Amino acid sequence: MWPVLWTVVRTYAPYVTFPVAFVVGAVGYHLEWFIRGKDPQPVEEEKSISERREERKLDELLGKDHTQVVSLKDKLEFAPKAVLNRNRPEKN
Structure with a gap:
């Protein structure tokens, strides 16, 4: 009887x-x-790193005056020299 019962189970x-x-x-x-x-x-769900970064960037933008920008001439003075021009003598 046990084998039949185990087969059914x-x-x-x-x-x-x-x-x-x-x-x-x-x-x-x-x-x-x-x-x-x-x-x-x-x-409360914690904000993700990207969300915190975006909020920080927006806060930085709020504190700036966007009408005051650096002229392109001033930016060009501080541009790094090209790697290939390092060994060439500078023209003064």
Whole structure:
């Protein structure tokens, strides 16, 4: 009789184990919430690094006067020399 019973259990195992696992999971889930008590307060999500960077850049832009810009002539004086022109003598 035992071999027949084990054959039946093995054949119909998915049909038996899924409802049992479902019931055990549901009971455990509700038991955990019962023991834990009230829902915890929602935690405010921390901003990502890219969001913080964008906010910092916007704050920097707010403090600047965009009408005052450096002339292109002043910028060209501080431009680095090209690598290929390093060994050539400068014309003064």
